[in-house]
Amino acid sequence: MVGLTNKKAVRLLRLQERLIMGKEVYPPDLARELHVSLRSVQRDLADLQKTDLALRTHETPDGRQVWSVMPSQRQFDVKMTTMDLVVARLALGMFHKYQGTGLEDFLAELAEKVSSKLESAAGSKKLNLTGRLMARQPFSRDFTTSSDIFDEVLTALLNGKKLEMDYAGLRGETRRHIVHPYTLLAYKSGLYLIGRSESVRDGLPRVFAIERISACVHLRKEPSEVPPDWDPEAFVPFWGGLLPGKEQKVRLRFVPTLAPYVQKLRLPENSRLTRGPAGSLDLTLHAVINEEFITWVLGFGPAVQVITPRRLQEQMCDQLRATLAQYETA
Template sequence: MPANKNALLRYKVLDDCFKRRGRYWPVEVLMEKVGEALREDGGPASVSKRTIQEDIKNLRLNYQAPIETESGRGYYYTDPGFSISNTPLTLDDLPVLHQSLAVLRQLQALGVSDELDEVVQRIEQRLTQPGAAPAPDVVHFEQVPAYTGLTWLRPLYQAIRQREVLWLTYQPFQASSARRELVHPHLLKEFNHRWFLLGLNAQNVHVTSTYALDRIVAIEPANAPYRPGELDPKAYFQHVIGASVPPNGEVVEIHLRFSPARSPYVLTKPLHPTQLLVAETSQSTEFTLQLIPTREFITLLLSFGADVEVLAPASLREYLRQQLDKACANYSVG
């Protein structure tokens, strides 16, 4: 387990003692020295012999501290130049570093995990014994599929950090040709394994524009003054599911009824922070959400199939009915 504050203080006191050349430290003396430091720090009034012995064991295991003992005299460092301050990380830190690195690898296209990967390997080589088996993975993240837009992730990230205006050559899926736009980049957002750039288009700086990275054809630096944005992601996306906010979209109360089979999943993993439970029976569970009905939200509703019914608003209910009728028509017999 990771050391707590008191344990780290005890380790430091023991290390300070053992660093003093030519001295041996009986466990009783170590108890006195450690207890004094703990009291000054507002900790417990004393420390037990067993605690000191466990601390020495942990220093040997996690810090590879060269601690030996001589009968009748006490403990000492066999290497007078050793100090745990020269090895600030321990074996207990490695699982944390590996799992943190696994998270960062999800953003590998940003280039932020490569250097850290090398650092972790160096630390691991220093802390582990030669030939030791690597620690097994205990967390498995969903693998991100190959995505065309990842090519642009790093340069866009750098442009935002450097406050650089860009010429974006952009071609929507339904467009016959690409268009070239002057863009002030402000934010990168991921949704459903796709990345989007949000910023101001020079032709309309009053509305935030959204660009899917997989539809970007080219990026060029633009020699133009950068216009910083006032985009607060938490506030901007508070009433949408997805990566874009319709310019004239209105927030409405959406009333949904879920089947008993689906209800536990929606209860334990809400569709949106605004989700509110309004009724629950053995037959169904009803929720309300305060949302702008975006395409991404409608796609999510359709993915539930027969397990969800839109009760309100009427316009959304009718639209879902039409989409489901079209889906059923794809499977008509004859």
């Protein structure tokens, strides 16, 4: 034991493993445990400080100076079954789509770790997983030019700090905001920050698209304020997305061949499915009528018909006429 722990490389490895597992290190205790001098332990800690390991010190109530790593670098020993690893790998592939945010690199590294564990587990169970798992996200957005901005947003959000940012509105005008960040929302292929802007007098939360933030910095000395009753699930409607619109009762009629698909949809609690004429299926729900909802309905083409309300029928017809006009003038 003494001969082994006297080797500096081994000591550094053990010390690093101990720290990243979230354990605190008190140099005198560690020196006695490893049978080395206090000076050796202090040198080891100094060497680790020169690496990517983010070390910090603090004083305990009994006056001892202990060392630890920042919470963001701690690792955890999580026990997972083979099925857990399969699900985790597939899920990581589904979310691996935010190119340029830094999340992409992080998820790729995490997926590699899970894949390595999965291969080991599959080997021991003689499972052939080659080509068995795949996830693809077409038409996802490229956030490469927003990587630094995303990092600032995430830092402010996790550390409870305000953000100062320049934001381009829908009309193209850029405005400076001091924002109290509430929630980072991954919605479809986009990333959005929900928060309150001090530049807007009504004090209501707003949705900011990450890709429309042209400059951003978190304010280290200015803590943000999040209402104690803030509920992001209530703020983002189940059906209607992030665009403004008025919630209305809608009735859609789907052709018989689409009935099995519609019956498997995840629907709001107040939705109702009923049989229509000739084997069709009627879906009645309350939805926010906006461009996103209209686009979703249009995606079914002639396989769906808007029964009510009349105004939605007119909006659908307007969209179809405008689309047809694009080809009539060609």
